[in-house]
Amino acid sequence: MTILLEPDQHPAEAPDDDQPRSIDPALPPGDRVFHGFAHVIGLSTLVIMGAIGLFLGYQSIPTFRRYGLGFLTESQWQPEQDVLGISAVLLGTATVAVVALAIAFPLALTSAVYISEYAAPRVKSFLVSLIDLMAAVPSIIWGLWGFFLLQPKAIHVAHWLHTHLGFLPFFHVDTDPEAAPWAQSRYAASAFIAGIAVSMMVLPMAAAVMRQVFSQAPPGEREAALALGSTRWGMIRTVVLPFGRGGIIGGTMLAMGRALGETIAVVLIISPAFEIKFKPLEVGTSTVSALIAGRFGEATSSQLSALLTAGFVLFIITLIVNTLAAMIVARSRSGAVTD
Amino acid sequence: MTAVPLTDLFEPTPVVEARGGTLEARGVSAWFGSNKVLERVSLDMPANSVTALIGPSGCGKSTFLRILNRMHELVPSARLNGEVLLDGVDIYADGHRITETRKRIGMVFQKPNPFPAMSIGDNVLAGLKLTGIKASRSEKEGIIERSLTRAGLWKEVKDRLKEHGSALSGGQQQRLCIARSLAIEPEVLLMDEPCSALDPTSTRRVEETIAEIKEQITIVIVTHNMQQAARVSQQCAFFLAEMGTPGGIVEAGTTEQIFGEPVDPRTFDYVNGRFG
Numbered sequence: 001m002t003i004l005l006e007p008d009q010h011p012a013e014a015p016d017d018d019q020p021r022s023i024d025p026a027l028p029p030g031d032r033v034f035h036g037f038a039h040v041i042g043l044s045t046l047v048i049m050g051a052i053g054l055f056l057g058y059q060s061i062p063t064f065r066r067y068g069l070g071f072l073t074e075s076q077w078q079p080e081q082d083v084l085g086i087s088a089v090l091l092g093t094a095t096v097a098v099v100a101l102a103i104a105f106p107l108a109l110t111s112a113v114y115i116s117e118y119a120a121p122r123v124k125s126f127l128v129s130l131i132d133l134m135a136a137v138p139s140i141i142w143g144l145w146g147f148f149l150l151q152p153k154a155i156h157v158a159h160w161l162h163t164h165l166g167f168l169p170f171f172h173v174d175t176d177p178e179a180a181p182w183a184q185s186r187y188a189a190s191a192f193i194a195g196i197a198v199s200m201m202v203l204p205m206a207a208a209v210m211r212q213v214f215s216q217a218p219p220g221e222r223e224a225a226l227a228l229g230s231t232r233w234g235m236i237r238t239v240v241l242p243f244g245r246g247g248i249i250g251g252t253m254l255a256m257g258r259a260l261g262e263t264i265a266v267v268l269i270i271s272p273a274f275e276i277k278f279k280p281l282e283v284g285t286s287t288v289s290a291l292i293a294g295r296f297g298e299a300t301s302s303q304l305s306a307l308l309t310a311g312f313v314l315f316i317i318t319l320i321v322n323t324l325a326a327m328i329v330a331r332s333r334s335g336a337v338t339d
Numbered sequence: 340m341t342a343v344p345l346t347d348l349f350e351p352t353p354v355v356e357a358r359g360g361t362l363e364a365r366g367v368s369a370w371f372g373s374n375k376v377l378e379r380v381s382l383d384m385p386a387n388s389v390t391a392l393i394g395p396s397g398c399g400k401s402t403f404l405r406i407l408n409r410m411h412e413l414v415p416s417a418r419l420n421g422e423v424l425l426d427g428v429d430i431y432a433d434g435h436r437i438t439e440t441r442k443r444i445g446m447v448f449q450k451p452n453p454f455p456a457m458s459i460g461d462n463v464l465a466g467l468k469l470t471g472i473k474a475s476r477s478e479k480e481g482i483i484e485r486s487l488t489r490a491g492l493w494k495e496v497k498d499r500l501k502e503h504g505s506a507l508s509g510g511q512q513q514r515l516c517i518a519r520s521l522a523i524e525p526e527v528l529l530m531d532e533p534c535s536a537l538d539p540t541s542t543r544r545v546e547e548t549i550a551e552i553k554e555q556i557t558i559v560i561v562t563h564n565m566q567q568a569a570r571v572s573q574q575c576a577f578f579l580a581e582m583g584t585p586g587g588i589v590e591a592g593t594t595e596q597i598f599g600e601p602v603d604p605r606t607f608d609y610v611n612g613r614f615g
Contacts, residue, residue: 231438
């Protein structure tokens with residue numbers, strides 16, 4: 001039957017007994033099994049994460065009961081005198097992470113832009129493999145590299161920074177930079193050197209995410225910019241970078257999460273010191289992971305609880321950082337392509 | 340920028356001096372890798388008029404268009420031969436900067452592509468920002484109004500210039516792209532099937548825009564829609580590619596000729612809908 005409309009009649013003016021019908025959503029049994037299976041696997045991730053959090057939280061109860069919230073403000077860690085606190089350790093973790101990101105972020109961004117926009121095709125795949133291999137180097141190797149090869153040279157850089165920028169508290173070191181034989185040991189085993197080693201570890205991760213995101217920038221907009229007479233860099237600035245903002249942030253946050261928890265390289269490089277200071281160039285620092293790794297072997301049960309509490313605090317911080325990152329990335333255009 | 344005489348303050352449409360450029364293609368051939376896609380195409384596109392490139396899919400019309408503003412070479416394996424003369428000077432000659440050429444020969448694409456991160460006003464000015472053209476704030480406002488008026492979009496968006504470019508409908512986005520191209524005052528505007536993704540109302544608006552701006556600009560438009568070609572153009576070139584051979588122009592001439600008395604039987608078959 002053909003429905004004919006009058007010349008001035010709209011299809012939408014037809015009688016209103018037209019309501020949607022219900023369709024049976026039943027899936028075939030194979031699909032149902034797979035759905036159930038997938039749900040279980042997905043939930044298990046949440047369950048495992050929750051279990052870790054609960055375990056750590058449960059282990060922290062004795063510590064919080066004993067030291068109260070002073071545990072978070074006390075800076076010294078002296079189990080013999082029953083003085084335990086993680087404020088210095090948390091600050092040290094943040095210092096190392098800040099140094100690592102300050103080095104890794106610009107390097108990752110520029111290498112991602114170069115690889116995805118400027119490199120010739122053959123060079124591109126070579127560089128991509130190179131960066132991915134960088135991620136495959138074990139942390140302990142970076143730690144050894146940092147201690148034996150980097151440190152002797154990096155002390156000079158730290159000395160130079162102290163000499164010229166020492167008026168800023170961030171670059172201050174508790175020694176005289178102008179002294180004829182300047183005290184090399186005061187610049188060694190610092191958060192700065194640990195931060196450089198950690199930056200090498202997180203750089204490939206951030207660069208890979210940024211590179212993938214840049215390569216997904218819509219070609220239509222790229223052509224629009226070029227057709228207006230833009231140079232290649234102008235096109236990158238107007239189209240690729242704004243599009244990739246979500247990936248840039250997401251990649252950096254991923255790097256930060258890793259930098260907060262990096263253990264073995266930091267342990268090999270730093271000399272533990274429990275002071276509240278934000279001076280990465282100076283000798284001595286401590287991070288949560290280094291603390292746990294260093295004190296774990298000789299810990300009594302109450303100290304063990306304290307270490308696990310420190311771990312719990314780190315867990316919460318990392319969770320917050322990654323959740324914030326996920327929220328920012330999900331609301332951006334490139335969010336769909338970052339994990 | 341040309342000074343606006345006092346009398347123009349009382350005119351509804353802005354007057355810009357006619358400065359369309361003449362485009363000539365001489366013996367243009369194109370390859371993608373070892374695959375030849377265009378065979379020695381020569382065509383004159385006169386100033387201040389609309390030339391339509393018609394023909395079935397895949398016969399090289401868009402490739403030829405992209406050669407006219409040096410977008411063809413963006414593809415890594417693309418190569419070409421021949422000359423493209425803008426006002427008598429080959430744009431492919433050594434020493435000619437690509438960015439200068441693309442400033443003088445603009446392009447509007449099939450799928451509207453406004454920059455989503457920018458507002459409508461910033462989209463119109465994007466061409467100036469990208470090519471380093473400096474303008475004062477009042478000049479910029481004037482450019483935005485002029486360009487959007489020429490593109491037939493000013494009345495609809497003049498109160499929401501700060502909104503994002505992607506908040507408009509498809510037809511409005513395409514007119515925004517046209518305004519964006521016009522803002523840098525090109526001599527030629529290339530249009531690659533600008534209406535094929537638009538609804539009929541938007542198509543009509545864009546065709547009205549073409550009719551108005553052709554007085555100041557040369558337009559070359561690729562279109563699948565023969566009726567559109569008949570409506571908007573003064574010259575037509577019919578492209579065809581036989582199976583496995585590179586594309587080329589079968590016949591070119593005025594629109595009346597191509598549609599009324601085509602010389603080649605293939606042209607006759609195409610414009611009468613026998614294939615395509």
